[in-house]
Amino acid sequence: MSSTDGLTQEQRALRDRARELAQEAAAQAAETDRSGQYPWLMVRKMAEAGFTGLTIPKEWGGPGGSVLDAALVVEEFSKACAVCGRIAVEANMGAVGAIMAYGTEAQKKLAAGLVLAGDKPAICITEPEAGSAATEMATTAERRGDRWIINGRKTWITGGGVSRLHLIFARVVEDGAFKGIGGFLVVRDEAGKPEGLIVSRRIPSLGLCGMPEAELEFSELEVADDMVLRAPGGWQRGFGRLIDAYNGQRVGAATVALGLAAGAYEHAVGRANARSQFGRPIAEFQGLGWMLADMSIEVEAARALVHRAARSAGPAGFPDRLAAAQAKVFASEMAIRVTNGALQVWGAAGYSKDNPMERYLRDARMFAIAGGTAQVLRTQVAEQILGRKLPQTRDGFLRIIAEEGAVGKLAAD
Numbered sequence: 001m002s003s004t005d006g007l008t009q010e011q012r013a014l015r016d017r018a019r020e021l022a023q024e025a026a027a028q029a030a031e032t033d034r035s036g037q038y039p040w041l042m043v044r045k046m047a048e049a050g051f052t053g054l055t056i057p058k059e060w061g062g063p064g065g066s067v068l069d070a071a072l073v074v075e076e077f078s079k080a081c082a083v084c085g086r087i088a089v090e091a092n093m094g095a096v097g098a099i100m101a102y103g104t105e106a107q108k109k110l111a112a113g114l115v116l117a118g119d120k121p122a123i124c125i126t127e128p129e130a131g132s133a134a135t136e137m138a139t140t141a142e143r144r145g146d147r148w149i150i151n152g153r154k155t156w157i158t159g160g161g162v163s164r165l166h167l168i169f170a171r172v173v174e175d176g177a178f179k180g181i182g183g184f185l186v187v188r189d190e191a192g193k194p195e196g197l198i199v200s201r202r203i204p205s206l207g208l209c210g211m212p213e214a215e216l217e218f219s220e221l222e223v224a225d226d227m228v229l230r231a232p233g234g235w236q237r238g239f240g241r242l243i244d245a246y247n248g249q250r251v252g253a254a255t256v257a258l259g260l261a262a263g264a265y266e267h268a269v270g271r272a273n274a275r276s277q278f279g280r281p282i283a284e285f286q287g288l289g290w291m292l293a294d295m296s297i298e299v300e301a302a303r304a305l306v307h308r309a310a311r312s313a314g315p316a317g318f319p320d321r322l323a324a325a326q327a328k329v330f331a332s333e334m335a336i337r338v339t340n341g342a343l344q345v346w347g348a349a350g351y352s353k354d355n356p357m358e359r360y361l362r363d364a365r366m367f368a369i370a371g372g373t374a375q376v377l378r379t380q381v382a383e384q385i386l387g388r389k390l391p392q393t394r395d396g397f398l399r400i401i402a403e404e405g406a407v408g409k410l411a412a413d
């Protein structure tokens, strides 16, 4: 990274510390990938070094780092081991960001204690029949006295079976009526309790193999009223406020993609200089030089978008939704191109599991899907730049016409 990176001395020092520990992550990344085991030992070291809970405010025992600080750490770990990079994302952004913004004192204390000790919270939104159309979720949280009873199923929950803190999105039912979407906090203990939170299946995945992706079932799962995460604006606005907090995790996902691409690119430059054919370093062949040049441009462009999005975070710690979506679309698709090109530079050796190049390529594939697909996020970008709601359901525009008497101008907040 150049000296025009706009980082403070402290941020460079933080990045360098992360880079140093990430060397250990690099050394175990192939084994994590092969075994599919969560890298508990690395997680402990990351927690001890202060890379989990980095964004926790000082009053809750953390260092009060910014989203950009967290992104610097995430990029370094992702260059080495993207599973560790994703752990750094969720231990600093997403669910924990929502809790720090909207939670009660007790909820903040609970979440801070868990992530500072190395927990990677799980965010539970997606369901078998509600992926991109997340607001169509069917999981319900029904009020019964001073408790809430959750029933339903979630899928592709990152960390299912290893995460302790869970932020569960569910349809709120009070007095028999649907009120909106709310967030419910559940802590799974080491014995796997509460019993109503069932990790029913680990989903075999293409990449990021040390990170469990799981199906969860909630069967009469009881949640005390003081574990409801109440965002401002009431239940009707609940989904909007919770997904606003999720913009932090979108920037985090974009950063993992960036780190993967940057890591693969560095390996490609090294290989191009080290390998000779036709009696000369392959780096001298213009065909490869231009490929590497394009990769460097793409990586720098993604980094600029990621840092811009991270810097856009307001007082609540949530990045701007447009900047987050732009960074995520570009970084996720760029990572697929760059990791693919880097493997090409390595030739057959890149195709072998003896080298990390094929892992980079597999690991990079998810970011254009998870956390909002590239297609869905392009629609979000379009909505923001056009200043218009662009409903995706068949009757969406009819509803806007009925409600507003005109086609979808976004109301100024």
Ligand SMILES: CC(C)(COP(=O)(O)OP(=O)(O)OC[C@H]1O[C@@H](n2cnc3c(N)ncnc32)[C@H](O)[C@@H]1OP(=O)(O)O)[C@@H](O)C(=O)NCCC(=O)NCCSC(=O)CCS(=O)O
Pocket: 086, 123, 125, 126, 131, 132, 133, 134, 135, 158, 236, 237, 238, 239, 240, 241, 243, 244, 245, 247, 249, 250, 253, 321, 370, 371, 372, 373, 376, 380, 391, 392
């Ligand atoms: C938002 C969508 C689910 C589309 O659903 P709808 O058409 O029903 O919703 P909208 O009317 O567009 O929005 C409802 C509500 O939310 C507010 N909103 C939406 N997006 C944002 C945002 N990015 N930032 C802030 N606020 C947002 C919107 O203004 C409305 O607010 P009000 O109710 O008016 O106040 C769909 O577009 C979508 O985002 N789908 C993707 C789902 C997704 O990202 N899932 C992630 C699951 S977790 C994960 O994958 C983790 C992977 S990882 O490793 O990080």
Ligand SMILES: Cc1cc2nc3c(=O)[nH]c(=O)nc-3n(C[C@H](O)[C@H](O)[C@H](O)COP(=O)(O)OP(=O)(O)OC[C@H]3O[C@@H](n4cnc5c(N)ncnc54)[C@H](O)[C@@H]3O)c2cc1C
Pocket: 122, 123, 124, 125, 126, 130, 131, 132, 133, 155, 156, 157, 158, 159, 205, 213, 366, 369, 370, 371, 372, 373, 374, 375, 376, 379, 392
């Ligand atoms: C590795 C991984 C980790 C994940 N982690 C989590 C997690 O921790 N928590 C969680 O809740 N979820 C998680 N997810 C789920 C993820 O958020 C969803 O996969 C994602 O939102 C897309 O949903 P879907 O897979 O059901 O695809 P679908 O919504 O079924 O989409 C299928 C295809 O249709 C396209 N499409 C759908 N709607 C539109 C539209 N309106 N316009 C244009 N194209 C459209 C999509 O872009 C996609 O190409 C994870 C997924 C993966 C792969």
